[in-house]
Amino acid sequence: MSDSFDVTRYNIANEPTPVFQQLSAHYKKSYAFFTMSQRVPVILTNIIDRLSREKDTIVEKYGNLSREELKQCIGEIGKLKYELQTNKQMTELPGNDSDQYEWNKLLREISPNDTYFTAVWLYAECYVYRKLRSIFEETQSLKEFDHFEQSKQLELSKSMNAISRVIKTVNEFNGVFRTPSEIGDFFCKLLKQDLWGNRNDLSITLGEEIKSIDCDPLQEIEKYNNDLLIDQSQDIWKCINAEKEDKVIDLISDNSGYELLSDLVLCDFIIHHKLAQKIRFRVKAIPWFISDVLPKDFYYTLSELEKSEDPVLKEAGLKWSGYVKNGQFELIEPADHFFTSGYEFYKMEKIAPTLYQSIAESHLAIFKGDLNYRKLLGDVNWDPTNDFRTALNNFEPTNLCSLRTIKADLICGLKPGQFEELWEKDDKWMSTGQYGVIQFINKRTN
Numbered sequence: 001m002s003d004s005f006d007v008t009r010y011n012i013a014n015e016p017t018p019v020f021q022q023l024s025a026h027y028k029k030s031y032a033f034f035t036m037s038q039r040v041p042v043i044l045t046n047i048i049d050r051l052s053r054e055k056d057t058i059v060e061k062y063g064n065l066s067r068e069e070l071k072q073c074i075g076e077i078g079k080l081k082y083e084l085q086t087n088k089q090m091t092e093l094p095g096n097d098s099d100q101y102e103w104n105k106l107l108r109e110i111s112p113n114d115t116y117f118t119a120v121w122l123y124a125e126c127y128v129y130r131k132l133r134s135i136f137e138e139t140q141s142l143k144e145f146d147h148f149e150q151s152k153q154l155e156l157s158k159s160m161n162a163i164s165r166v167i168k169t170v171n172e173f174n175g176v177f178r179t180p181s182e183i184g185d186f187f188c189k190l191l192k193q194d195l196w197g198n199r200n201d202l203s204i205t206l207g208e209e210i211k212s213i214d215c216d217p218l219q220e221i222e223k224y225n226n227d228l229l230i231d232q233s234q235d236i237w238k239c240i241n242a243e244k245e246d247k248v249i250d251l252i253s254d255n256s257g258y259e260l261l262s263d264l265v266l267c268d269f270i271i272h273h274k275l276a277q278k279i280r281f282r283v284k285a286i287p288w289f290i291s292d293v294l295p296k297d298f299y300y301t302l303s304e305l306e307k308s309e310d311p312v313l314k315e316a317g318l319k320w321s322g323y324v325k326n327g328q329f330e331l332i333e334p335a336d337h338f339f340t341s342g343y344e345f346y347k348m349e350k351i352a353p354t355l356y357q358s359i360a361e362s363h364l365a366i367f368k369g370d371l372n373y374r375k376l377l378g379d380v381n382w383d384p385t386n387d388f389r390t391a392l393n394n395f396e397p398t399n400l401c402s403l404r405t406i407k408a409d410l411i412c413g414l415k416p417g418q419f420e421e422l423w424e425k426d427d428k429w430m431s432t433g434q435y436g437v438i439q440f441i442n443k444r445t446n
């Protein structure tokens with residue numbers, strides 16, 4: 001990746017993000033700057049390349065009109081990339097749907113003079129994905145086209161063997177009588193498995209294929225304990241194991257492929273051991289950060305499992321589709337646009353009160369992944385020793401936890417000195433997804 005961004009011209013500060021400030025590409029020594037100046041342009045270029053390469057297949061599926069419209073889309077994506085690289089202002093989205101209205105309101109409310117490199121990173125990075133969607137929405141023939149679909153499906157097919165081994169181990173565990181403490185320990189193991197599933201993210205590889213996992217992931221879990229910087233899995237177990245009628249769990253999902261499969265395994269375990277009555281999956285409404293789950297990806301995953309020639313996968317697919325039919329798994333549709341807005345989660349109660357109330361009714365909300373973590377923390381560079389509750393800034397609809405592998409330079413809840421030690425050990429520790437955290441707060445009762 002070449003360093004083509006003109007830092008002098010755009011007045012970029014040659015420093016890291018100050019503590020307690022929101023992240024922004026304005027700070028050259030931040031991952032926000034690296035992402036907006038290098039990673040996002042590459043992601044956009046990769047989309048253009050793919051569309052050009054696959055235009056005949058796309059036209060075959062979407063009809064003749066799409067040939068011309070595809071050309072226009074490629075031009076628009078090129079323009080988006082140019083505007084990003086020349087640090088322009090983010091332009092309002094065309095159309096009057098509720099989420100365009102909210103997006104445009106946000107663009108007007110943040111500083112009206114903000115550009116890609118002065119705005120809060122969360123707003124600017126999310127805007128790129130929303131703008132991309134808008135480019136296709138504006139066409140007649142490509143409204144439903146998901147420019148990330150192929151990569152997601154490939155990643156799913158490559159995840160099947162590893163997940164089959166996980167399911168087999170879970171089936172063996174479930175096959176004999178287990179004491180509550182054994183169930184608790186195994187639950188914590190599956191939480192970790194689900195956390196590490198978040199390493200498999202196409203936005204980290206910039207859309208390039210992810211290396212297949214060719215071991216038995218559950219056997220390897222202990223090996224990663226040193227990478228797990230904060231582990232509140234026992235607190236989550238206590239929360240989920242509490243005596244309560246008709247518990248509902250919300251899973252605020254992240255990536256499809258291996259991560260979604262890991263989510264499903266965890267949720268199946270919860271249902272099997274009657275730790276909850278129902279799991280609600282909250283996915284994205286539009287193609288998002290490359291590999292995020294859309295409703296169609298969720299159903300595609302189940303149907304690929306059902307069609308599998310591997311009996312372990314097939315049985316799991318049939319069982320999980322059965323859970324969808326009987327309501328034990330509920331995919332929330334339509335997906336709430338709040339998850340593809342630029343807003344921090346502490347604003348949910350005000351901006352999306354119905355969503356907030358709905359999550360508040362659940363017993364536990366599980367937030368997956370790095371972007372959800374950034375939204376939980378308000379994209380603020382907290383003092384790393386600040387506790388999770390403080391960093392949530394009163395976002396406390398219910399008991400909640402985050403399973404996040406670290407792909408951005410913000411964190412909270414570390415022990416004094418731990419942050420400095422990590423930097424000494426590894427100067428890329430905040431961006432590779434190698435390290436992870438499992439953090440939890442219980443909802444306070446007033």
Ligand SMILES: O=P(O)(O)OC[C@H]1O[C@](O)(CO)[C@@H](O)[C@@H]1O
Pocket residue numbers: 035125198201203204254255289368369370371372374405407408
């Ligand atoms: O799929 P995840 O875990 O949300 O990760 C995607 C995130 O990681 C990053 O690559 C770094 O934060 C972002 O660009 C994005 O926030």
